[in-house]
Amino acid sequence: MRKIFNFTVIILCILYFLSMFLNPQLIIQSTTKSVIIWWEKVLPSLFPYFLVINVLIESKLISHISNIFFLPSKKLFKLSPNGLLTMLIGMLTGYPVGSKMVCNLYSQKLISKNEAIRLLYFVNNSGPLFIIGTVGINLLSSKKYGYILFFAHILASLIIAFCTSRFAQSEILSASELYKPLNFDIGKVLSKSVKDSIESILIIGGFITLFFNLNNILDYFKIYHLICNLLKFVGADATLVKGLLYGFFEITNGCVQINTNPLPVWQKLIASELIISWGGLSVHFQTISFLSAAGLQSFHYIIGKLIQSALSTALITLIFIILSL
Template sequence: MREIFNFTVIILCILYFLSMFLNPQLIIQSTTKSAIIWWEKVLPSLFPYFLVINVLIESKLISCLSNIFFLLSKKIFKLSSNGFLAMIIGMLTGYPIGSKMVCNLYSQKLISKNEAVRLLYFVNNSGPLFIIGTVGINLLGSKKYGYMLFFAHILASLIIAFCTSRLAQSEIPSASTPYKLLNFDIGKVLSKSVKDSVESILIIGGFITLFFNLNNVLEYFKIYHSICSLFRFTGADATLIKGLLYGLFEITNGSVQINTNSLPVWQKLIASELIISWGGLSVHFQTISFLSAAGLQSFHYIIGKLIQCALAAAIICVFLIISPL
């Protein structure tokens, strides 16, 4: 499996390299556009979250804050209060903050390795602003559809969290020990928090540019067109296949491709849910870079995203049966 993956990456790198010579303007325009998206959309929305989370963790203030959730997290999900707080933040903020927070908590020894691994199955989620605002209102033209997508996405995550809690070891985490709120060096905390946040946001920007360019390279070499032609014999709509292929690599491009074409609404909803719950290879590579730095493996994270895709799409189908469009 690793050999197949490595071979695929090598082929993509060769195509990327060739496109720089055959059509350098394509790469320049694509890189410029991705940098603008990163500067205008990603940096303002993610950097404050990274900074606040890093300050909370570095100063140990998160241990005090998370004790509020201790009883709820212990009884329902068998998580420590810190782990439960990471789960809530991951559901409310968006990719890749949930996984980044787990890595930070594990590196600071605020959660165990077993709990970190279990959190990776369900902690990394798309944010409500993107699902309801961007996909629901802007692309689908309906707040109702946005809420349907969001609730299916989060419900799938909660189901995974509950199911993994049944398989968790019998040990029940205890509440964090009290911590003196002012017992930290504010200079060191802010310095390290800013440094880590800047590093994280730059990594994200690099991956956004990489996969934004990659989508354009695959389009330029007619790879997407060839794959869509292969699926033509199955009767699947070429537009739908192309949108899902875009979503395989990057969530925003995939969502735009699906929802700006003349597909039936039910197909748009199911395809959008698959793309949103998958998150895209762009998000996954960002997450894997954080996991590698923390000494955690990516296997459980990828499996969790695949399960969430299937569950969320199934929940959307149930919604459509209960309340037809």
């Protein structure tokens, strides 16, 4: 498997370099567009979250705030209060805030390694702003569809969290561990939080640009066209296949491809849910970079995303049938 992966990376690198010589304008335009998206959409929405979360963790304030989740974390999911707070933030913010928060908490020894691994199965989710606003309202022209997509996405995550809790020991700490006195240097906390937040947001921007370019390069060399033509023989819709291929690499591109083409509504909803829950290789490489820095393996995270993709797609199909949309 590793040899296949390495070979694929080499091929993509060769295509990347060839495109720079054959069509440099494509790379320039693609990079410019990706940087604009990062500047206008990603930086304003994610940087404040990263900054606040880093301040909470570095100052240990998060341990005091998370105490309100003491009973729910123990009864429902067998998570520590910090773990449950991470889960909630991961559901309400967006990629890759959940996984980044897990890495920060684990690095600060505020959650155990077992809990960090379990959180990786379900904590990294797409946020309501993207699903309801971008996909639902802007692309599908329906707030209702946006809420349905978000409901299926989060329900799948909750099901995984509940199922994994059946095989886990409770992560509740003792009362003395929960109420540690606060003692921190606000200057150092703010300085480190700003530095870490800027570093994280720059890493995300780099991966967005990389995979944005890769999608355009694969399209330029007609690789997507070739795959679509091959799958036509088994009755697959070329537009749907191309949208899923885009979404496999980068979530926004995939959702745009699916929802701006003439496809039946049920196909748009199911394909959008699959792309949203998968998250795209762009998000996964962002997450893996954070996991590597924290000393955590990516295996559990990838398995979790595969399970969530299958589960949320099944849920959206069931909802579509029940509501007869």
